[in-house]
Amino acid sequence: MQGKRTEVGVIGAGPAGLSAAYVLSRNNVETLVLEMSGQVGGISRTVVRDGFRFDLGGHRFFTKDEEIEDFFREVLGDEIVWVNRSSKIFYLGKYFDYPLKPANALLGMGIGTTARCLADYGAVKVRNIFRKPEIVSLEDWVSNEFGRQLFKLFFKNYTEKVWGIDCNQICAEWAAQRIKGLSLRVAIKDALMGSKNGKVATLIDKFMYPRLGIGRLSERMADVVTELGNEVSMHSRVTAVNHEDGVIRSVDVEAEDGGYRLEVDHLCSSMPLTELVLAMRPEAPEEVAEAARRLRYRDLITVNIMVDKPQVTDQTWIYIHDPALRLGRIHEPRNWSPDMAPPGKSSIVAEFFCFKEGDIWNMEDADIIALAVRELDESLGFLKEEEVIDAFVVRIPKAYPTYELGYEEPLDRIKDYIGSFGNLQIIGRYGTYKYNNMDHSMKTGILAARNILGEEHDLDAVNAEKEYHEEKALNK
Numbered sequence: 001m002q003g004k005r006t007e008v009g010v011i012g013a014g015p016a017g018l019s020a021a022y023v024l025s026r027n028n029v030e031t032l033v034l035e036m037s038g039q040v041g042g043i044s045r046t047v048v049r050d051g052f053r054f055d056l057g058g059h060r061f062f063t064k065d066e067e068i069e070d071f072f073r074e075v076l077g078d079e080i081v082w083v084n085r086s087s088k089i090f091y092l093g094k095y096f097d098y099p100l101k102p103a104n105a106l107l108g109m110g111i112g113t114t115a116r117c118l119a120d121y122g123a124v125k126v127r128n129i130f131r132k133p134e135i136v137s138l139e140d141w142v143s144n145e146f147g148r149q150l151f152k153l154f155f156k157n158y159t160e161k162v163w164g165i166d167c168n169q170i171c172a173e174w175a176a177q178r179i180k181g182l183s184l185r186v187a188i189k190d191a192l193m194g195s196k197n198g199k200v201a202t203l204i205d206k207f208m209y210p211r212l213g214i215g216r217l218s219e220r221m222a223d224v225v226t227e228l229g230n231e232v233s234m235h236s237r238v239t240a241v242n243h244e245d246g247v248i249r250s251v252d253v254e255a256e257d258g259g260y261r262l263e264v265d266h267l268c269s270s271m272p273l274t275e276l277v278l279a280m281r282p283e284a285p286e287e288v289a290e291a292a293r294r295l296r297y298r299d300l301i302t303v304n305i306m307v308d309k310p311q312v313t314d315q316t317w318i319y320i321h322d323p324a325l326r327l328g329r330i331h332e333p334r335n336w337s338p339d340m341a342p343p344g345k346s347s348i349v350a351e352f353f354c355f356k357e358g359d360i361w362n363m364e365d366a367d368i369i370a371l372a373v374r375e376l377d378e379s380l381g382f383l384k385e386e387e388v389i390d391a392f393v394v395r396i397p398k399a400y401p402t403y404e405l406g407y408e409e410p411l412d413r414i415k416d417y418i419g420s421f422g423n424l425q426i427i428g429r430y431g432t433y434k435y436n437n438m439d440h441s442m443k444t445g446i447l448a449a450r451n452i453l454g455e456e457h458d459l460d461a462v463n464a465e466k467e468y469h470e471e472k473a474l475n476k
Helices: 015-026 066-079 102-108 111-130 138-146 148-163 172-178 184-193 215-227 273-279 286-294 365-379 408-418 428-432 438-452
Strands: 002-011 031-034 046-049 052-055 080-084 087-091 094-098 199-203 206-210 231-233 237-244 247-255 258-269 297-307 317-320 329-331 346-354 388-401 424-426 471-475
Touching: 002 015, 015 031, 015 215, 015 428, 015 438, 031 215, 046 215, 046 297, 046 388, 052 297, 052 346, 066 080, 066 206, 066 215, 066 438, 087 148, 094 102, 094 317, 111 138, 111 148, 138 148, 138 172, 148 317, 148 346, 206 215, 215 231, 237 258, 237 273, 258 438, 273 286, 273 408, 273 428, 286 408, 297 365, 346 365, 365 388, 388 428, 424 428, 424 438, 428 438
Parallel strands: 002 031, 002 258, 031 231, 087 317, 258 424
Antiparallel strands: 046 052, 080 206, 087 094, 199 471, 237 247, 247 258, 297 346, 297 388, 317 329, 329 346
8 A cells, every 4th residue: 555644644624624734734734634525614615506605504603712713813814704693493383583582482472372381480490499300311401491381392393303313312411502591580580670790691693704605714724724835635535543552653545546544643533433433443442333333423414405586585594493394494695695696696505404314315316305495485485496596415424413311421432442542633523522613623623733732732621611602791
């Protein structure tokens, strides 16, 4: 097998891998990025078709970390635009604010349902004074925070649509960051009396976005990496990670021009953690390999629709809670940036959450497109079939790590094993098996690079806070 060598190998050219390569390149460290597809960006790439630009699901950039915000600004410069966020939940034929604002939800449900929800909420809070329930699952957590009425109305159906499993099988940890902070008591109090402490926790109503799509972040980083003399190698799939005496020595790469072995001093991996474990040579111990086989990712399909009218909706996102519809979420790229579609035209990205073994993943593309258009037309009333210029399907395997009950034990076993290799770092959403937002993934890459440069950072500490992701404290 042909041989190559680099100081640092980076697996994956998404935001995490390219953030690492960007920092290393700026510090004159020899780096080679290996990307198995033909485009940088990973799940955060922008697909261009006939003058239309599509993100795979819509990826806004927001961070509470000023350093990461400065990094984002440095990379993209004057390509950044500010977008007013306006997102809705479609449920029971009505639209509710998202992130869910309890006051808005209650007022939209009618007096009878609102009264039942408030009574249920009050009963839960009184019960908690005398007896704290055991919180294990997402269902436990939400029911304890909001009452079972609101859980069944607003959380159960959509959560199970996204994850494909019952809410009582989803770990409560997921709720802590994705739902935490939506306090019914605080929402009612602040609506009536205002906040008294000088600071308010606000739902993020604006976000930064590259005017030509979120994929520009990865494209610009890749440009800088190559301009500084390093390489981003496309169509380069890692098939084996070779180690000896607790050190990663090389990776085997399958490329268009043949396979080769790449020797490395350091390795940063954003490939799915489960696949990394199964690629280790010598093979990982059986109990570690079995742990990898126990962890699951949720897959995603996007239907990208070109539309012959200037606007379809007035929203950035719409979340489809209605269990009768297979669609999970839609967004209109032109509402993020006018440059995402040709003049006078618009587009829709429709998302289906699924598993590879499920029916939607195994449908023909034409059938998936027909399903999306039919629901957008007949159920949501957003467009007519004759308004569709063209459409195409993108399948994204392993889009989301699944926080099923009991996932911590196999994950800890895997991390203990991976942590035994002193020159191997795992980064990004796929690589860490953590539901990172983009800023978290970027930070893992940046800190991994700094570790190689001689600093000491704990990558597990990234995205470990329990604060609600959608809130930010602002001084009045």
